[in-house]
Amino acid sequence: MECERHPDRGAVAQCNVCGAGICKECADKTAFIKEQYGTLCVDCLCDKTNKAIGIYRKDNKSRLIRIIVSCILYAIGLFLIIAAFVGENGIDLVALICGIALCGIYTGITWHKAAKQMHRQKEMEQGVEYVIDENGNIERKDGFWMKIIMCIVGTVIGVVYTPIRVIIDSVQIKRGKKSIAELTKILADVQAI
Numbered sequence: 001m002e003c004e005r006h007p008d009r010g011a012v013a014q015c016n017v018c019g020a021g022i023c024k025e026c027a028d029k030t031a032f033i034k035e036q037y038g039t040l041c042v043d044c045l046c047d048k049t050n051k052a053i054g055i056y057r058k059d060n061k062s063r064l065i066r067i068i069v070s071c072i073l074y075a076i077g078l079f080l081i082i083a084a085f086v087g088e089n090g091i092d093l094v095a096l097i098c099g100i101a102l103c104g105i106y107t108g109i110t111w112h113k114a115a116k117q118m119h120r121q122k123e124m125e126q127g128v129e130y131v132i133d134e135n136g137n138i139e140r141k142d143g144f145w146m147k148i149i150m151c152i153v154g155t156v157i158g159v160v161y162t163p164i165r166v167i168i169d170s171v172q173i174k175r176g177k178k179s180i181a182e183l184t185k186i187l188a189d190v191q192a193i
Contacts, residue, residue, distance in 0.1 A: 005042050015041035029190055042190050049187045053180055060176040063169040070106045074162050077102030104158025107165065111154025112147050119143035 001011040003023035011021030016038035022030070030045045037048065080099030084092040101108075119142070123129075129141040 013039045015039060015044050017041075017044040020044075045190055046187060049183050049190075053183050053187075056176045056180050056183070060173050060180075063173050063176075066106065067166050067169050067173075070162050070166055073102045073105055074166075077104075077159075100159055101155055104155035104162060107158025107161050108151045108153075108155030111157075112151035115143065115147040115150035119146065 001014070001021040003009045003011050003026060004015075004020035005026055006023050009023035009025070012024050013022040013027050014020070015022060017040060020041040020043070022039060022041050026042050027039065030040050030042065033040060033045060033048075040048070077099045080095045080102065082099075084096035084099060087095075122143075130138050131141050132138055
């Protein structure tokens, strides 16, 4: 068997994904990933690397959108909270509640999604629960109140947690960019064979 990339060389290994022959030079260049994926040819390594780069880019994009939306809503919410205390007639409760809701809405939505996922997991583990209402109708229990309570609690906690989440997302974006740069360098090195 010959190397897929270098037909003039004999193969010393075979790709775990596509079965192509791999020469010693190609095997040495892709050896760093052998422990995780086994022996890979250059083309399969490039494919996995490109997929990883795509995942990092998608994650960075969603984090950036989350940061922008969270910051805008948080700024508007803080303005409303401050405005609620500045009025001449005492505390404006409507402005205060709206401000708190805007400051923490992203965390509230996240907690609602988490409650939804927890309920789905419970259904998978224990089966679907049904309840009989006062008219004798059978309805599927959907965890509605748990989801609402988690959303409200998450929103209130989000007033404090949202700035922390923005910092965490910013750090993760920076790490993602670093990983993309490292993977791009690996891709260039491997393709140069």
